[in-house]
Amino acid sequence: MTRTANLSIEFSEEQAMILDSANAFCRDNSDNSAVRALLKSDTGFNPEVWSQMVALGWTGLALPEEHGGSEMGIGATIPLVESMGRHILSTPFISSTITAQAIIRGGNAIQQAKWLPGMAEGSIGTMALLDNEDWGATGTRCTLTAKGDSFELRGKKLLVNDAAVADFFLVLAKYEGDLKLVVVEAAQLASDAISNKTLVDETKRAANVDFSGVTVSAEALLTKGAEALPDVRLIGALLIAAEATGCAAAALDTVVDYLTTRKQFGRLIGSYQSLKHPTVEMLIQMDSARTFIYHAATLIGDGQLDKDTEIACRMAKVQAAEALSFAGDRSVQFHGGMGFTYDCDAMLYIRRAQWSQHQYGDPQHHRKILAALLLD
Amino acid sequence: MVNTQVNQHTASESAELADFRKGVIDWIKHNTPADPGFLLPQTFMEVGSEQALEFLREWQHKVWSSGYLGMAWPKQYGGGGMPRIYQQIADEEMKRARVPICFNMIGLGWAGPLIIDTGTDFEKETYLKGILTGEDIWCQGFSEPNHGSDLGSIQTRAERDGDEYIINGSKIWTTMGNYAKYMILLARTDSQAERRYNGLSFFLSPMHAAGITTSPIQKLTGDYGFTETFFTDARIPARCLMGEEGHGWRIAMQTLQYERGAEAGAAGGVSILSTVMNDLLRIAKDVERDGKPLMEDPVTRDNLVKFLIEEQALYLAENRVKIPALCADYPNSLALSTKLRGTEFFRRMRQYSLTLQGASSALYVGDEDAIEGGFWQRAYMNNFSTTIGGGTSQIQANIVGEHVLGLPKD
Numbered sequence: 064m065t066r067t068a069n070l071s072i073e074f075s076e077e078q079a080m081i082l083d084s085a086n087a088f089c090r091d092n093s094d095n096s097a098v099r100a101l102l103k104s105d106t107g108f109n110p111e112v113w114s115q116m117v118a119l120g121w122t123g124l125a126l127p128e129e130h131g132g133s134e135m136g137i138g139a140t141i142p143l144v145e146s147m148g149r150h151i152l153s154t155p156f157i158s159s160t161i162t163a164q165a166i167i168r169g170g171n172a173i174q175q176a177k178w179l180p181g182m183a184e185g186s187i188g189t190m191a192l193l194d195n196e197d198w199g200a201t202g203t204r205c206t207l208t209a210k211g212d213s214f215e216l217r218g219k220k221l222l223v224n225d226a227a228v229a230d231f232f233l234v235l236a237k238y239e240g241d242l243k244l245v246v247v248e249a250a251q252l253a254s255d256a257i258s259n260k261t262l263v264d265e266t267k268r269a270a271n272v273d274f275s276g277v278t279v280s281a282e283a284l285l286t287k288g289a290e291a292l293p294d295v296r297l298i299g300a301l302l303i304a305a306e307a308t309g310c311a312a313a314a315l316d317t318v319v320d321y322l323t324t325r326k327q328f329g330r331l332i333g334s335y336q337s338l339k340h341p342t343v344e345m346l347i348q349m350d351s352a353r354t355f356i357y358h359a360a361t362l363i364g365d366g367q368l369d370k371d372t373e374i375a376c377r378m379a380k381v382q383a384a385e386a387l388s389f390a391g392d393r394s395v396q397f398h399g400g401m402g403f404t405y406d407c408d409a410m411l412y413i414r415r416a417q418w419s420q421h422q423y424g425d426p427q428h429h430r431k432i433l434a435a436l437l438l439d
Numbered sequence: 440m441v442n443t444q445v446n447q448h449t450a451s452e453s454a455e456l457a458d459f460r461k462g463v464i465d466w467i468k469h470n471t472p473a474d475p476g477f478l479l480p481q482t483f484m485e486v487g488s489e490q491a492l493e494f495l496r497e498w499q500h501k502v503w504s505s506g507y508l509g510m511a512w513p514k515q516y517g518g519g520g521m522p523r524i525y526q527q528i529a530d531e532e533m534k535r536a537r538v539p540i541c542f543n544m545i546g547l548g549w550a551g552p553l554i555i556d557t558g559t560d561f562e563k564e565t566y567l568k569g570i571l572t573g574e575d576i577w578c579q580g581f582s583e584p585n586h587g588s589d590l591g592s593i594q595t596r597a598e599r600d601g602d603e604y605i606i607n608g609s610k611i612w613t614t615m616g617n618y619a620k621y622m623i624l625l626a627r628t629d630s631q632a633e634r635r636y637n638g639l640s641f642f643l644s645p646m647h648a649a650g651i652t653t654s655p656i657q658k659l660t661g662d663y664g665f666t667e668t669f670f671t672d673a674r675i676p677a678r679c680l681m682g683e684e685g686h687g688w689r690i691a692m693q694t695l696q697y698e699r700g701a702e703a704g705a706a707g708g709v710s711i712l713s714t715v716m717n718d719l720l721r722i723a724k725d726v727e728r729d730g731k732p733l734m735e736d737p738v739t740r741d742n743l744v745k746f747l748i749e750e751q752a753l754y755l756a757e758n759r760v761k762i763p764a765l766c767a768d769y770p771n772s773l774a775l776s777t778k779l780r781g782t783e784f785f786r787r788m789r790q791y792s793l794t795l796q797g798a799s800s801a802l803y804v805g806d807e808d809a810i811e812g813g814f815w816q817r818a819y820m821n822n823f824s825t826t827i828g829g830g831t832s833q834i835q836a837n838i839v840g841e842h843v844l845g846l847p848k849d
Contacts, residue, residue, distance in 0.1 A: 072765075079764035149664045295521040312768065319844050333846035341834045346769060346844060349778055351752040378748050427741070430748075433741040437747055438720065 070356070073361045075231055075318070077135075077405040082142035086149065088119070093152035095408050098266060101153070106228050107268040113185065114407040116154065120218055123183035126163060130179035138360035143307045145356065146311025151411055153266040155187045155225040157306060159298045162188030165233050167365075169244055169291030174282065178246070189229040190299070191220035191247075191272055198424040199431075205274065207238035207245065212281065214238065216245065218273040226257050226270035233285070235292070236273055244288030251277050264418035266411065294368045297376040299423035301359050304376075304383035307419035308352040311383070314390035314412035315345045318397050332397075341393055348386035355379035374436055377429040384420050391416035458616060459525060463532040466505060468637045471538050478804065480664070481817070482711040483544035484824050485615050487655075487663030492618055499573035502541060502708060509547075509571040509665065509706040512555060517568035526707035535711045541708025545600040545614060546570035546577035549697045550623050552641070552704030555688070557682065562643065571706060574700070578619035578757045580610040580626075580668060580689060590625065590691060591635050594693070595670060597626035597642065599684075602677050604642070605626075606650070606670040612828065615664065616653040616666030619646045625691050628684045639687030649673065660820045661804075698829055714789065714818060719743065722795045724787065733795060746788050753781055772843045779835040782825040789819035 092112045101107055116122065124139050126132025140160055147156065163182045166175055182188060194204050205218030216236055223232065232247045252272070259270045285291070322333030322342060332338055359375035368376070391413035395402040402409045420426075452460070475494050486495065502508045503517075510526040512518025519525070541547060551570045554562050569575030586592040595608025606626060613622070624642040624711050632638030646653075650673030655664035681691055697704060716782050723734040725745060759765050760773040792815040793800040802812035826832045840846040 070754050070758055072755060072762065074765055080762060119625070260638060278615050282700070315844075316768075319846065320844055326569045333840075338609040338838040339846050340833070342846065343776070343779075343836045343839045346839065347780055349638055349758070350769075350772055350776070351749075353765065354752055354755045355767055356761060357762075358755050378751060381748055382752065401599070407475060430741055430744045431737075433744045433747070434737075436722075438740055438743060 064091040067376075069362060070358075071361050072358050073321070074357060078139060078142060081139065084119075085146035087120075088115075089146040089150035089152045093147075093150040095151070095411070098151045098153075098411065100226040102265040104338045104429065107266060108224075108228075112152070113154050116156065117185035121156065122159065122185055123166075125160065126179050126183050127167065127175070127393075130175060130185035132179070136139065136363070136365060137301075137417050138363045140302070141356055141360040144175070144305040145309040145353070146304050148306035148311075148415075149313050151266055151310065151313065153268075153414065155189065155228055157302050158189040158229070159187050160223045161295060161302060162190055165244060165288070165295045166285065166293055167191065168284040168294055168367075169288040170192045171366065174246075174285060177282075181230070184231045185357055187225060187228055188231050188233065189223055189225050190295070191232045191234040192225075192296075193221040193223075194218070195221060196421075198421060198429045201358070202434070203235045203242070205236040207236045207243060207279075207284075209238075210278065213278050213280070214245075216247065216277045216279065218275060219271060221271050222260060222269045223272045224267070224269045226272050227259060227268060227410070230324050232272065232274075233288075236274075242289040242292065244285040244292065245279055246283040246285070247277050247279060248276060253277075256288045262418070264414045266415065267418055280311055296423060297368055297373055300380040301356065301363070301376045303419055304352065304379040305356045307383040307387040307415070308349060308356050310412060310415050310419070311345070311349040311352060311387040311390040314387070314394040314409070315342070315349055317408050317412070318345065318390075318394050322396055329433045338397055342397070345393060346384075348382070348389055352379065352383040352386040355382050358389070370436065374433065377433050377436075379425060381426040381429045381433070384416075384426050387416045389418050442710075450584075456524065456528060458556045460528050460532060463507065463529050464536075465508070467536045467538060468530060470501060470505065471536065474679070478541055478812075481540075481814075481821060483540055483542045483826075484617075484635070485658075485660075485662055485821065486542055486615055486618070489812070492542070492615075495539060496573040497542045498539045499543060500707065502533075502571070503571045508708050509539060509551075510821040511704075512551070512567065512571070512706055513563075516555075516563050517571045530707050530709060534713065537712060537829050539707065540712060542615075542709050542710070543576055544710040545573065545623070546621075547706040548706055548710065549579065549694050549705075550577045550621070551657070551706050552697050553623070553681075553694050556704060557690070557693070566643065569620075575621060576619045577615045578613045578622045578668075580613060580622045580624040580644070580811060582610065582612045584609060584611045584667070590639075591688070592731060593625055593627055593639060595626045596630070597623075597624075597628050597640060599628070599675075599677065601636055603674045604679070606644070606673045606675060608670050610668040610670075611617075611665075612656075613653065613666045614664065614666045616646070616668045617655055622646050622668070623694065632685070632803050636688040637685050637692070640684045641681045641690040642675065643681055644679050646674050647689075648675055658821075659823070660817050660826070662817075707837040712814075714785065714792075716743070716747050716788070718794065719746070719788065719792050723793060724817075726795060726797060726799070726810075728797070733797075739795070744793065745786075745789065749784050750788075753784060769843050772839070775843055776835070776839050778825075778829065779832055779839060782822070783832055786819070786822045786826050789815060789822050793819060 113139045121143055123132035124135050126135045166178050207214045230249055234247050235246045236243055236245050256273045257270045325332050356379045359379045362372040362375050394409040394412050398407050398409050401407045472536035486492050507529040510519035510521045512521045531755050554566055574783045597604040622644045624644040627638050628640040631639035631762045650671045655663045656665045724732055756773050796810050799810050802809035803816050
């Protein structure tokens, strides 16, 4: 029986400045009317805002200096992503950041040099991992077959985030029984390979992608892709947790705003303890989620993630998903009849909650693995 | 968890502090008293017999005379005059080793720091050393029958009469009221005050005076530890008034800050034996369901992990609260919710520990077959002293809602 030892949380002046400016940027560029204006758009994001994020160096923050980044580590992106969640600023940032980490951790020097500099400048990569609804699957039915000097892919991937705008994909496939991460460029896909899905969270975009028939060279197979994959999944879980934490805080803000302005039976409704106490519970759950994401951000380094870091990432995902599910649910209920309408912003939070819940594994999935890590 | 924290501390600790820590560990090893053969209190609110009292008084005196209590209090009043960090280290190690509690908590944790921060030289001279040695037991007279969490409604009266105040009224939940020599007493000196808070005054009152009687309260655990305290024309010297008349509310609020841990200054010592999740894991390993360790049951595992996550969040919050940049949106949220989060977690965790015991959860302290002597049955019920005392969880939720989120009052 072992327990996690490390309780450290560190946050430098520099990180505090990043958090401040990220919050200001997201607030200025993504108020809820801007969010709503993008709901029915094709890509789900404003390309001008994306260019500004690239110009601010956000896409290069966690990339090595030699490839055009500022080498601050993946932990430094947590304040950015939390701020994006706080203001429902959807862009391909999360998809691309996870993909860059897969290349940094799973690719050789040549592969890194080929893909990372472009990513620092805003080219978009995304992970194609799922065969079906199961985030807990460790294998895949997607296959690679040798064809002379190259390899042919066969298989479909489900719910590939930001697929329609991605410049390239990292596809999880099997070659002779071994897992591989394979780089496929958007230009290599058949014209009808991408079928966009209708999502509960209208701020997000995802598609099913058919990679069958795509031929890749040996250089497209990340040399240590399979080894890097568990860490990449944990990083994905952490980034989703950070975004969900921010969104839970946004839901809380919205509820507090309503409870301090809306009157019923001659009283501000926030004075009723039946509303006040669950709102405090929202705060406490959000606070715990925030504690976990910055703890994980403190522990996470450039090397292989150790057990404490794994525990921290999984706990962060559990706590953040639960916090947002609760906050989204209560934000609808506490708005009364208004909460049942599309016009009420609670709609944004409860829908995002359904998205964040499953991405990179739902709470039950992570608790099951945590049980083995903590109890055996 | 607890065992591994030490490694983290020593990693970043100066050689001097690390040496000091080693000294504490060594001292504990050689000085922890043997099991006295009777049930020792888990918290300072459970001292229910002379036997337990004398044992704990002797232990506290030993901790103090060995230099591990009141380390940061001024030297001239019996303290050690050292930086706080030394006391913190000593407390951590005593907590870890689960040594007996330092029982004189109202004095060590609240009255003492209050006197150091705001008391007169006379008060410091008179009271501080006896708090540390355990000679002078202190109790608290804030709550009254019918006004648990609402201190503004206090009815106990203090009338000035020459060099004395005449006290009339009653207090409840007086910890060790039957053993205490002094009480921090909140009473109404002006019933006409425009705001009811302005009519209150704060006294460092003797308990041994004509007209002051106590009656022990039996708790739901069956143990004692609290009394109800009655004042019937009790006369106390006028110099017992702390500060000025009408300042009682302010002084009481400052005292509560010490109680809620928001303000430093406590003399140290462990006043409550903590339970941690590791203790629960031990039970889950030891008990069986249909021939297999309960620990292998997937539902139990999931429940345990939920508690582990919550426990970890509590520990981590103690570190995040030190980073203002990560608490910018709701600045006091972690500090003001500490009691609510912590005490409610322990309540549910201890309650769950009983379901782990299966049929044995029906047994109680005193039964030879009770798991761990019935520790958990008693600990669960005793935990209500923390979710009710010092402002109930429901009041705490109001405080957080109103002061952190800015929600309107009732």
